[in-house]
Amino acid sequence: MELRKENKVLKGVLVTISFLFLGIFLILPLIYILVTAFRYGISEYINAVTDEYAVKAAMLTLEATLFAVVINTVFGIAAAWLITKYAFKGKKLLSTFIDLPVTVSPIIAGLIYVLTFGRQSFLYPILDSYGIQIIFAVPGIVLATIFVTFPFISRELIPVLTAQGSDEEEAAALMGAGTFHIFRKVTFPHIKWALLYGVVLCTARAMGEFGAVSVLSGHLRGKTNTLPLYIELLYQGYDFTGAFAASSILVVLAVVVLILRLVIEKKGKKELDLNK
Amino acid sequence: MAYVELHDINKHFKKFHASKDINISIEKGKLVALLGPSGSGKTTILRMIAGLENPDSGEIVIDGKVVNNIPGSERGIGFVFQSYALFRYMTVYDNIAFGLRVKKTPESEIKKRVEELLELIGCTGLEKRFPSQLSGGQRQRVAFARALAPNPQILLLDEPFAAIDAKVRMELRSWLRQMITKLNITSIFVTHDQDEAIEVADEIIVTNQGRVEQTGTPQELYKNPATPFVAQFIGQSTEVSNFDEFKCFEKEDVNQTAFIRPEFVSIFKKGESVQFEKSAEEAIVEDIIFRGSNLEIKTRIHGNLISAIRSINEPAVEIGEEIFVFIYRMYVVTNDDVSLLTNSSIAEEAIVI
């Protein structure tokens, strides 16, 4: 039973402020992108998004995203398992290093890779002799994408594993089960929704990374341009319809991500309630 | 013959000394309780036997073999966790079958064994349920069956009744005792509840501050507490330092202190025939607590609030009433020794008779 009457006026004011704020700051830009993209009609829009370079940029974005998701998933699972199931020295330091990439400016992230693999680095002649180019090339873009999304998956898994405790794993280990058996049968069912959520977040951020990729890309149309870089290029060339049309693809993906997030969160919560 | 032995075990958690020179010897087939207050190191001992923790020094011996470097899964033990640790994403059947599947037992044999265990624990028909769909008591039984499935030689239980309601707990206690007796499996369980240990166990190991205080049958601990800690921990004791002011009790040493349990005290209404009237104390009833099957009467004697048990069938006493209190005996602690001191009037009468 509610003890107090809700303050109706206050509620009205606060809810209105919330809607106005989000409407202006978040919704309006989204609508604007879609409106501008279709400004000159559907055919013009289709021309823009099926442009050869647009498709190539989208493919490169997809490639970098795929690498980032796979590597960060492997890393995220291993790191979360390590941090939550064992006691060892240096755990805090490890956590700090894992979280470091998201606190660093994307431009600085790009910079440290330039310093690592650029011409002045001692690694450069070695890699060059094998014909491997990293910066201003696709590997640099992939690395930058991995870096900026590095803790996204481990960060989702660690709280879930901490809350779950280690009793079930200990019980399984006492009965003689091996690492992968325990992980697959006992641990994985607990983390599957959190993992999926982490993958969704990682995908979203990887697709959209601009700053770090911008530093490491050679900005070669059709070669080292990701979708966000391609958008920048069109925008600076005053091809606003093209820029916003390409943006609309990313907008749709972002909305899909948000919807997936809500769905996953709901599923995860339902299962959590079931297992209390 | 000792089946499980711990020799000079020490264990630290960072700076905390959790186990200090632990020496334990447990016979085959016995049901043993590790009893102590929280933080006394009892769970650490259990987890070391299971291989969930490793001692810093000392040897753990099971069936004549040193097992320090043998993983827990190869020590022939079953472990029932305090929170049961049932696999929440597996059915009851899969939970019980888990240990057997790890050992690559043929599926037909697994089926037979699981069904047998389900019958044993009285949970036939629940095999398709998930742990979340079971009651607390059922979860405990399933955890018990899961631990037993691979036919362990030793069963270890960590606070097996802590997570269950009071009423079900009583049922489960006697159920567990019957099961273990029937299976004749060496079992060790951890508890902080002395009633539970006394009722269920053949033998009790009392721990305190990382040390083993005393090992013995419940009767032995009750009758002959070896240390001051056991004297005050077992039973509901009141510490009395000025016991030489009591009639018929004398101090031999100024540092002595005593513990009096309610069972050592009788109270008599004025006018009731009193056997030892001259040696009884006069006191006023300060409080009466209804304990269900009997009454606990609190009286103040020489500044100490002493409890006595009185049957509900005896004539009622009231708060403020003047009564006689007779103390039969008390545990007297001299430094680290404990001895039983009997009311001297009883001793004299015994001589008279």
Added chain:
Amino acid sequence: MKKRRSVIPGFGISLGITITILSLVVLIPLCSLVVFSAKLSFSEFVYTVTRPRVLSGYFVSISTAFIASLINVVMGLILAFVLVRYDFKGKRFIDGIIELPFALPTAVAGISLTHLTTTNGWVGSLFYNLFGIKIAYTRIGITIALIFIGIPFVVRSVQPVLEKIDIQYEEAAFILGADSKTTFFKVIFPEILPAIISGFTLAFARSIGEYGSVVFIAGNTPYETEIAPLLIMSELQEYDYSAATSIALVMLAIAVVILSVNAIVQSIVSRRVNGLA
């Protein structure tokens, strides 16, 4: 004697994978930053980071980030409160859309916000014609972009804490005769203050380093709207790695200071709550 760490197997393999990937992605690049920095001459470093244009870049980045984060604290608090305490139509929509800045690529947000706020954009023309205020290509524009970027940080820090505050606290305060204003400022606010600080510092740290959404709307006029990350970018485009690294080191130091202040605040609070003070 071989010391086993835990009965749960897999320590070796998970440690191996973690350290290998961490080294390749984070540690080795970080080391190269340290090695390169060590080779910088101190006088050159000081000269680079004290050039008026660089100082102005730091000032623009920090001041706009600070103001944007303050606005986000107020708005984030309102949003979190509305989401936790009220039921209304469109609540789930609001809850979902708050994450948009995480999901939408920064460059896309950047060009859209820019176009909206130029003097002939939908919003910009309104402000220009009514108040004579220019948004795009000014520090106001930068602040707007940083508000967009930072809002989820505050909401997502405060929301879970607010959810956990037992309604009984408030009911207790109410029964003791406190009005809702007193209850909020004396009972709820102290509880969520650590979360507010944490949300503020996260948004602030992120905003100082933000590039994608800001670079379009800023206009990048030296001494006016040139942000520090852009300065690093231009040095890199001229292959002046020493200058780029020098500017970056100062920014890293600022980020470390901000995050440390937060860490200290949080540890003081948790010590107080847990009674270990």
